[in-house]
Amino acid sequence: MLVTEAPEVVSNDGEDVHRPIRVLLIEDDIDDFLLTWTLLDRVPGALFSLEWTDSYETGLAALRREAHDVCLLDCQLGARTGLELLTAAAEFGCRTPILLLTGVEDRDTDLAALRAGAAEYLVKQEITGPVLERALRYARQRAALLEEIRRLSVTDELTGLKNRRGFHLLGSQRIREYPADTQVLLMYADLDGLKSINDQFGHEAGDRAIQAVGSVLSRAFRASDVIARLGGDEFVVLAVDVPLHAERDIAWRIRHHLAAQNLAWTPAFELSISFGFVRHVLSSTLSLTELVAEADARMYEEKSARRRQREVARAPVPQPSESAA
CATH class of the missing domain: 3.40.50.2300 (Response regulator)
Incomplete structure (x- = not known):
């Protein structure tokens, strides 16, 4: 039967039953x-x-x-x-x-x-x-x-974000959609201490932590940005046509949403993320793989700097010698 319009009838399992x-x-x-x-x-x-x-x-x-x-x-x-x-x-x-x-x-x-x-x-x-x-x-x-x-x-089952294959497919497509000289930003992020979370609280808690990081990144970036979990504790985001100094605003939003997540977090551990940015201008020679590698290196620089800061903060303060008193 031909119809001009018909209401959709949906079964209990969400499947269309009588949609033409x-x-x-x-x-x-x-x-x-x-x-x-x-x-x-x-x-x-x-x-x-x-x-x-x-x-x-x-x-x-x-x-x-x-x-x-x-x-x-x-x-x-x-x-x-x-x-x-x-x-x-x-x-x-x-x-x-x-x-x-x-x-x-x-x-x-x-x-x-x-x-x-x-x-x-x-x-x-x-x-x-x-x-x-x-x-x-x-x-x-x-x-x-x-x-x-x-x-x-192309989808990561745990977080609902793109997986590695989806990131490269969609990211390459997104780059082709914009003219040369467009600003492109790539961020590489890492969930700190996932192994410790898994060891102390179990892999289910580790999975919840990974899902929470995915949620934080989704709230911190635009709907048009390509957000992916590459595997394990590693995430990557491609943002095309971004203003100068967007890194500062994005970092603030990540920390803001991460703090909110930790306030609402029921497990006995705190989420922490390390991340690094790289910015380039689109060109015919721009490689998504090279961008990811460069952002990964920046992220590890940031992680190492934070680790050194914590070590300095934990170092005992030397006591003055008696001769100096």
Whole structure:
């Protein structure tokens, strides 16, 4: 059944039950559009919303909006082809599954569609309502599963931040989005004393400490900044297009949120973070890996300086000798 709008019905486990499948049809033949409309409208027990566009250009623009669950794409669009559109969609990173429709079964086109990234290849003469409904439903479910796998592959399970792979993928992308001469700031942070926390209070307490540091960093930085846990007690943050002297403000926010966390902290230990900054101007030769290594070195300099300060503070004050009295 086709709908213009439908309320979302959500089950107890948070999964959409009756949300219509949002279908984009890119088809230059009005008769084929009407046939598709009729097939979807007559499928019992299934809900669809259908948007139709009739050209290569408008179809590509609609895909860029990422407002659909599935796309049905005609193999021939005037002077352009569906294979060309598939290639263009892949180039901008389209994640909407695309089902290619063709009037004639052809193995070469089938294989070319697969290589171009099509989720399915359907021959129009073989399409019935149930066949189309199943193809759309399966495509949406596969896309949702792939998206979850993709999310998990770049996410740190313990903190919900990006992991090492996610940091390098998203960080590299973020750098490419800005012009040369943009100020970029990278901070490397380390949770002090994690081994002691694990040894004295157990690994569950250590995990809570790591999660707390992730929360502190998330509150101290902007939503657009790339925050990641590289592993163990090590964190890194990439901030692009930052004002001069932002390091001072960021350091203040970290210490402020860390102090608030320690006030609310129930375990019998206090959280402490060491961190170091590096700042560079974006250029074609700027390496994210080199930035991380440089910030890591700065962080260890800061950690060593704090350790020396503590040793000086704990050193006994020499008593004056009797001859000096």
